[in-house]
Amino acid sequence: MAGFVTTVKDLIIRVQFDEDSPNINELILIENGHDTLLLVDHLEPGGVAFCLNIRSDLRIMKGMKASRTNKSIEIPTGDNTIGRILNALGDPLDGMDPMVGDKYVRKDIFKLPPKSTEFKIAKPEILETGIKVIDFFTPFVKGRKIGVIGGAGVGKTVLTMEMINNIARSGSGLSFFAGIGERIREGHELYETLKENDLLKNTCMFFAQMNENPVQRALIGISATASAEYFRDELKKDILFFADNMFRHIQARNELSTILDQIPNEGGYEPSIFSDVKLLQDRLSSNEKGSITAVQTIYVPADDISDPAVQFIQHEMDSIIVLSRKVAEQGIRPAVDLNLTTSSLLTPEVVGDRHYSLSVQVQSLLQKYESLKGIIAIIGENELSPADRSDYAKAKKLITNFTQNMNVMTKHTGIKGDFFSREDTLKSIEEIIV
Numbered sequence: 001m002a003g004f005v006t007t008v009k010d011l012i013i014r015v016q017f018d019e020d021s022p023n024i025n026e027l028i029l030i031e032n033g034h035d036t037l038l039l040v041d042h043l044e045p046g047g048v049a050f051c052l053n054i055r056s057d058l059r060i061m062k063g064m065k066a067s068r069t070n071k072s073i074e075i076p077t078g079d080n081t082i083g084r085i086l087n088a089l090g091d092p093l094d095g096m097d098p099m100v101g102d103k104y105v106r107k108d109i110f111k112l113p114p115k116s117t118e119f120k121i122a123k124p125e126i127l128e129t130g131i132k133v134i135d136f137f138t139p140f141v142k143g144r145k146i147g148v149i150g151g152a153g154v155g156k157t158v159l160t161m162e163m164i165n166n167i168a169r170s171g172s173g174l175s176f177f178a179g180i181g182e183r184i185r186e187g188h189e190l191y192e193t194l195k196e197n198d199l200l201k202n203t204c205m206f207f208a209q210m211n212e213n214p215v216q217r218a219l220i221g222i223s224a225t226a227s228a229e230y231f232r233d234e235l236k237k238d239i240l241f242f243a244d245n246m247f248r249h250i251q252a253r254n255e256l257s258t259i260l261d262q263i264p265n266e267g268g269y270e271p272s273i274f275s276d277v278k279l280l281q282d283r284l285s286s287n288e289k290g291s292i293t294a295v296q297t298i299y300v301p302a303d304d305i306s307d308p309a310v311q312f313i314q315h316e317m318d319s320i321i322v323l324s325r326k327v328a329e330q331g332i333r334p335a336v337d338l339n340l341t342t343s344s345l346l347t348p349e350v351v352g353d354r355h356y357s358l359s360v361q362v363q364s365l366l367q368k369y370e371s372l373k374g375i376i377a378i379i380g381e382n383e384l385s386p387a388d389r390s391d392y393a394k395a396k397k398l399i400t401n402f403t404q405n406m407n408v409m410t411k412h413t414g415i416k417g418d419f420f421s422r423e424d425t426l427k428s429i430e431e432i433i434v
Contacts, residue, residue: 003049003066005030010259011056011215013038015066017047025072025110030057031065038066039073039215041260050260052215054089072111073219076104077227079235082174083200085191086227088208088219094191105234109219109226112283113233124350127240127293130166130419131159133336133402136359136429138319138343139351140167142238143286145294147246147314150323151303154335157186159323160244160297161193161408166419168199173238173293174231175199178224179207181217181248193408204228210248214259217252225283232290239292241284247299250277250309267308274312281316305340319343332403338366355422358429362398365433369395397432 003017015028015038022028022040028051030036036059038051053060075090076099085093090106092099125142129135138146140163150156168175179187187207194200204227208220221243231237243249250273257270265271284294298313303325305311314320321341328335348356372384372392381389407417420428 002031003028003047005060005062005064005066006048008060008062011053011213011256012041012259013051013053013060015049015051017049017066019047020068021047022049022068027069027072029067029069030060031067032059032061034059036060037069041256052256053213054215054219056213056215071108073109073223074106075109075223075227076100077107077230078103078105080104081204081227083203085205085207086223087206087212088216088223090223093207105230107226107230109223111226113229124345126351126422127167128422129163130421131162131334132404132420132425132428133334133338133341134159134163134321135420135422136355136362136402136425137336137338137341137346138321139345139355140293140295141318141345141350142293143291144318144345145281145284145296145316146319146321147317148295148297148321148323149300149305149310149314150297150335151300151325154323154325154328155333156297156299156323157182157244158406158409159321159334160242160295161186161190162406162417163295164190164203164240164242165193165197165199165408167240168194168202169197173202173240175203175240176224176228176242177203177205178221178241178243179205179209180220180243180245181208181210181212181252182244184209184211186244189408214252214255217248218256221246221249221280225280228292229283232287232292236290238290241292241294243294243296245299246296246313247301247309249280250313269309273309277309277312277316281313318345332399333406334404336402338399338402339363339370355426358426358433361433362429365391365395365398368392369399394433398429401428401432 003015006016007014024040026040028038036057039054041050041052043049080103087093127140129140148156187209194203206220206224208216228239228241232239253276254270262271284292286292298310300310301307322337323335324337327337346359368391405415405417410417
């Protein structure tokens, strides 16, 4: 028996089912002559389904009939989606042919893969990004997660685009990109950059930028992750997963929570923020079939790194790259705060004794540099002891050494980008501190 619409409030549609209630995350079809689809968010007693208006369709009125579809959002995936751009519902955004027919495998985005053996390898495999500061401070290890944290305009997207460009060029694995609530211009620039460098053949892209409603922005990360899971589990691929911006995923869920009149938690965010983040991060994992190596940018609202949402996402990461406005104002690019950037993977077992030993020396020099800056501001550099003066000079050289031109910015700046192997990076540091 069909249900009927009882309330229309912005993107929230309440549908009454007297019997045969739908399941959570099931699609509901509104019989309005346009086959509008709604997504069941949650159920309440009495057969009331709270549904999300996925496409912001305004042609829904109270009293319209609704029927179950007995299925959820299913996106196309498989080899034929490589090089394409999809939205949260699996529709193409690149103006090319629609993704229908038998050559496309369809996957339910909410269906979790079966539990499998935990990902274990004898020796961690380091992937070189060609970016000195990342390869040295936060080694890019296969199957792990890196977070790029920073406020607005400090270079998170540029750093991510550079990593996609450099790693995709090496042909190692398949790249996924999820654009969550960011600027349309940035998504277009990334697409054009990959196209110019013939890198689309190794890339799948999912976009729900800031022009989309919060339903699609909240779903896009899940859709991209579901497709990556298929390539990992069924096609035994190693995946490089880039998400820009993970904070926008929480922001979209927060907007929906407000519309649903849910009581926020103590930090002002939606009550289910922690479970939402945890579920998505747990799906970006590796198993015995393949690996997912994730790089996620995290916007810091008002440059407040202690924001509860930022802190929670940060706890899910193996490495954290902190981009600082103070560093950016000095003209240093990438604008990485070298003292706040940390990694649990910077160990002798992962990077080797030589790299680890250098990292300890470099971090010691940088911390000393920070403490000496205040003294120099008062008495001047000439009043320092010879040893302190030497260490201060070395630290300044190190900071300059980690500055680098980006390949993806060449067409904007006219300056050719740099690519450094890890060996080149270690040698350049040894020349300064040894």
